[in-house]
Amino acid sequence: MRKIGGIIFCIMLLAGCSSTSEKTIETNGVPTTVFGFLPSPEKEKPIVTTPAEEIPSFKENTAYREINGFPDYVIGVGDTLTITMLKATTQESMDVKVPHTGLISFSFLDNHPVAGKTIIEVADEITHYLEKYVKKPRITVAMKQYNSKKVYFIGEISKVEGLPQSGPGVYSLTGKTTLLNMLISIGGYTTKADLSRLEITRGGKVYTFNMNKVLTGEGQDVILEKDDRIIIPQFHAYVEEQTIKMRVYVLGEVKWPRLIESKTSLTVLEALSQAQGLTSMAAKSKARIVRGDIRNPKVIPLDLKQLIDKSNMKINIALEDGDVIYVPTTLLGRFGNTFNQVMPILNAFTYPAIYRDLYTTGGIGVFDTGLRPTGGGKGSEVTTETILSR
Numbered sequence: 460m461r462k463i464g465g466i467i468f469c470i471m472l473l474a475g476c477s478s479t480s481e482k483t484i485e486t487n488g489v490p491t492t493v494f495g496f497l498p499s500p501e502k503e504k505p506i507v508t509t510p511a512e513e514i515p516s517f518k519e520n521t522a523y524r525e526i527n528g529f530p531d532y533v534i535g536v537g538d539t540l541t542i543t544m545l546k547a548t549t550q551e552s553m554d555v556k557v558p559h560t561g562l563i564s565f566s567f568l569d570n571h572p573v574a575g576k577t578i579i580e581v582a583d584e585i586t587h588y589l590e591k592y593v594k595k596p597r598i599t600v601a602m603k604q605y606n607s608k609k610v611y612f613i614g615e616i617s618k619v620e621g622l623p624q625s626g627p628g629v630y631s632l633t634g635k636t637t638l639l640n641m642l643i644s645i646g647g648y649t650t651k652a653d654l655s656r657l658e659i660t661r662g663g664k665v666y667t668f669n670m671n672k673v674l675t676g677e678g679q680d681v682i683l684e685k686d687d688r689i690i691i692p693q694f695h696a697y698v699e700e701q702t703i704k705m706r707v708y709v710l711g712e713v714k715w716p717r718l719i720e721s722k723t724s725l726t727v728l729e730a731l732s733q734a735q736g737l738t739s740m741a742a743k744s745k746a747r748i749v750r751g752d753i754r755n756p757k758v759i760p761l762d763l764k765q766l767i768d769k770s771n772m773k774i775n776i777a778l779e780d781g782d783v784i785y786v787p788t789t790l791l792g793r794f795g796n797t798f799n800q801v802m803p804i805l806n807a808f809t810y811p812a813i814y815r816d817l818y819t820t821g822g823i824g825v826f827d828t829g830l831r832p833t834g835g836g837k838g839s840e841v842t843t844e845t846i847l848s849r
Contacts (some may be wrong), residue, residue: 506656509666511679517662520685522632523606524577530635531577536561536609537686540573542585545597554603567592578602605631612645614691615652622646637680638689639673644666653694660688686716707778709734711786712741725778727761743767748776749783 523530523749534540536557543552555563561574568588573581580599589596609629618626625646638659642648654670657752659681672678705721707730714735719725727748737743743764759776766774774827778784 468559474594480556487674506667508656508669511668511673511681514659514666514668514681515662517684520608522683522685523635526577528581529579531579532602532605532634533575533577533608534573534581534602535608536574539601539603539604539606540578540581541601543599543601544589544593546593546595556604557607602633605633608632608685610641610686611688612691615693616642616691617646617649617650618648632683632685636683638668638683639670639680641683642689642691648691651693652691654691656692658688658692661686703781705778707781708783709786710783711746712738712788713786714738726775727763727766727778727784730777730778731763731783737763737767742756742787742789746784746786748778749785750779750781768777 470528470571476770522533524533525531534557536559539554539556541552541554543550543745544566551566553565556682557563557574560570562570563573564570565585566589568585571584571588576584578600582598585600586596586598589598591647600707610633611629613627616625616627622645624630630641630645654674656733657668657670659666659668661684668681669678673680704723705719705725707719707721707725709719709730710715713731714737715733717734719733731737741763742749744762748759748761750759761784762771762774765771766829788807
């Protein structure tokens with residue numbers, strides 16, 4: 460996609476030229492700054508996985524805390540507790556939802572802080588407080604609803620009948636929970652899942668995690684925390700089946716200048732057909748295919764008169780990903796005309812603003828032809844002439 464700005468510029472330089480063989484662009488006379496403005500193609504980075512012990516933990520997001528060696532759930536805002544008090548032969552029980560203040564009331568207890576404390580800690584505190592009013596109170600605190608700590612699972616997760624919830628979705632942590640245990644409990648992974656490159660987003664950063672090492676006992680599992688986001692991707696083979704394989708631009712004197720995306724290969728005729736054919740102003744014999752790197756693009760002459768009017772199917776060649784077909788107008792002779800045709804296409808494709816800026820602010824579309832006088836005599840002002848003003 461990034462090469463389109465440079466390619467369109469090259470098309471404009473060559474729109475009036477014709478040849479019978481493939482050739483490279485002539486750059487004589489073109490300022491070197493023109494190509495210097497264009498960004499270099501990004502190189503694909505190798506996938507680096509992060510072991511569980513190197514993924515940071517945030518105390519405020521943990522779902523449990525060790526109490527006497529036992530992992531006890533940490534209560535949070537939105538959780539619902541069931542508090543029961545046994546006294547003599549009677550029992551008092553009530554459900555209490557933890558409000559945004561983190562304070563609850565029960566029996567003689569008013570506005571007691573519970574958010575951030577474990578179930579055992581809250582039960583001990585309530586018991587201690589009520590001893591002032593009740594003889595030997597026996598207090599139990601249980602979780603009725605876990606709502607304060609959510610994790611998000613996206614991607615290749617199986618949906619299983621009979622489970623209350625399964626598949627991709629939002630799930631509540633109920634205590635100390637590992638990634639593998641949670642994954643199994645919500646349906647497991649599909650046959651398309653690539654477990655070698657799970658993505659775990661935590662604390663605003665994304666970590667790539669290899670679950671296969673956990674399954675084989677070679678690596679440590681990850682303990683989930685509040686707001687973790689887990690993405691289980693597909694194997695590349697499945698992704699390639701569903702994704703676009705060809706992107707071809709058809710510009711100029713066609714009825715629907717556009718970007719054509721296809722999952723299969725395309726020929727010249729197929730691309731032109733999807734662009735709804737040529738206009739009456741098309742210079743059929745002067746069409747071009749531009750392909751290759753923006754720093755050394757290649758131009759292939761395309762005689763559409765032979766292809767369309769004389770049915771010469773040798774011209775109907777297979778296109779490559781990223782090719783640009785440009786059909787000039789018979790009235791083409793001014794750079795400005797071509798520029799006005801191409802500019803709406805760049806906008807329609809919402810192409811990165813850098814290319815539009817280069818064309819319009821003195822970058823790629825402007826040539827400095829040198830100083831020239833605007834008046835006569837000594838001390839006259841000088842200015843420059845640009846292609847855009849011709």
